[in-house]
Amino acid sequence: MIDFWRLLLITLVAVNPAALRLESEGAANGGRGWAVAAAALPPAVGLVAFAAAIHSEFLDLLDVSAESFDVAAGIVMVVAALRPLLLGRLPEMPVQLGRGPQLLMPVTIVTFALANPAVLAAMVAYSERDGTGITIAAGATAVLLAGAVLSIGARRRRTVAPLTAVVAWTSAVLLVAFGVGLIVDGIRSV
C-alpha cells in the first residue's frame, strides 16, 4: 500500500495538475474546460496504462537495461520540472474551444499534457521496478485527479489561485527530487 501512495505521489507531481491549471486559466474556454478535460481523460489514462504495460517490450525494443533507462527517465523528470519550477507554469496550452472537429486539437494537447513525457517515462521506469498493476493504478489515479483539478469551475479557480501556484512549484521541486533519485538509483543499481 505504501508503494501505491509513493507511486501516486510521483506520478501526480509528474502530471503536476496545479501547473496545468494555472496554464489553462488564460485560455478562453468559454466555461467548457471541463468538457476538454473529460474528453482527454480516457486517452490520457490509456496512454499511461499502455506505457506501464509495455515497459518490458519497450526496453527490449530499445535494447536498454531497466537500470540504464532509470537514468534517462530521471533526466526526463528533472527537465520536465524545470519550466514550472523556474516560471511557475507549464508551456501554454492552447485550449481555445471550438465545436466538433475543432475540439480535437485542444483535447489532444490536454491528453499529452496529462500523459506528458515525464509521466510516461516514470510509468516505464516504475513499472519495471514496482510492478505493472500497481503502477497503472497509481498513474491512472493521478491522471484522473489531474483531470478533476482541470475541471474545476472558473469561480473556484480564482479563489485558490495563489495556493495553486505554490502547489505547482512544490510539485516541480518534488519531481526534481524523484528524478534525481531515479538517476542515482540507475547509476548505483546492478
Next chain:
Amino acid sequence: MTKRAVVVSVLFWVAMAGFLRIVIVPPEASVEASGLELQRAADSARGWMERAQLDDGRYVYLYDAELDHLSPDYNEVRHAGVTMALYQAAGRLASPATLTAADRGLAWMTEHLYRHDGWAALVAPGAGRAKLGASALMLVGLAERRLATGDAVYDPLMREVGSFLAALQRPDGGFHVAWWVERDAADRLGTSRYYPGEALWALALLHEALPGEGWDVHARAAAEFVTTRRDDVEAVDFPPLADHWAAYALAEMAEWGLKDAEIAYGRRLAGRFGLLVRTESQREGGWSGTVVRGASPRAGALGTWVEGLAALWRLASADERLADLRAGILERVEVGAAILAGRQVSDERARTYDRPGLVRGAWLHEGATRMDDQQHAFSGLLYAADALHGRTGREPDLPPRRPDR
C-alpha cells in the same frame, strides 16, 4: 502564439529523446553465451598462459602482435597473478600440465623471496622493495594450489608470507604498501588502491586453509578497512572503487558471517561493476555507444569486472541480505563474460599473426596483449560459467590431487 508554443514543445521533447538515446542510453549489446562456451574461452586463455611461459618460469609480459615485439618489461605482481590463475585452472580444469606450469611460476617466486624477522616476501630481482600486492597474490596462488592438490608442503611458506602481510598491516586494518629491503622498514609513504583488497583476500584464504591460527583476525580488520575506509583514504573520486579482490574476499568470508556494513559495501560494489558492464555493453551495442563511450578497456579491466560480479553472485547466493541482487548480477555476469568471450582471438585469426601461439586465446588491446589480460579474463570466464551453471563454490569438484614427487 499557442500553436508556436506547442510546436516548440514537441520539437524540444523530440530533441531531448534523441539526446538521451545517443548520449545516455545507447543500445546495449544483445549478447549471450552458454556456460560451456565460457568454459571453452577460459580454457583457451589457460592455453595462452601455458604457452607464454618462459624457460625460467616467468611469462611473456607484453606482446605487441602488430609489431611482433616482446617487451622486456616485467612485473612481479602480475607474475603472481598469472600463477594464481594457473592454479585455479589446474584445480578446476583438472589439468596436470597446467599444474606443472603453475609450479614453475611458483618456483620463480620462491627463488626471489626475501626473508626477515620470521616472514617471507616476494621481491623482484634487483628491486629492493617487497610489494604487498606481489606477496598477497603469491599467497592466493599458494592457497589455490592447496585447494587444487591437497598438498600441504607449502603450508610453512604460506604462514611466512601471511606473516609478511600481517607485518605490513596498520592498526586501522589497512596496509603499508611495501617493505624497503635495504632500509629495513615499511614504506609508509606509498599507497595502493588495490593492494589492500589483494591482502584481504589472501588472508581470508589463509584462514580457510589453516583455520585456528588467527589469520581471520587480520582478515576481518582488513575487511573493515576496505569496506568502510579505503575509498576515503585513497581519495577515490567515485566510490566504491571497482575492487574485484574485495569481492573475492567477501564471497570467501560469507560463511564467517559478514557485518551489515560489509554487506552494504557488497551491494554498492555490485552496482559499480554493473554500471561498468552496462557501459561496456553500450560500447558494444552500436555506433552511438562506440562514439559516446570511447575506446573499449583492455580485457584485464573487463575481466576484473566479470570476476567481481561473479564473486558477488556467490556472495549473494550465500547471504540472504543480498538475495535480491542475485538475478541482476547474473544478468550482468553473462553479458560481461559474453562480450569478453566474443573479443578473444580465435585460432583462425591467430594464424594471421607472426606468432599465432602468443595470440591464440588472448585479448588484444591496440594490437598488444599483456599477461594479466589473460589472467583476469580467464578467472572471469571461469567463474562466470560457474554462475551460469548455478555453481556457488569456487573449489575444485574432484578430490584433491597430490602431485607425484
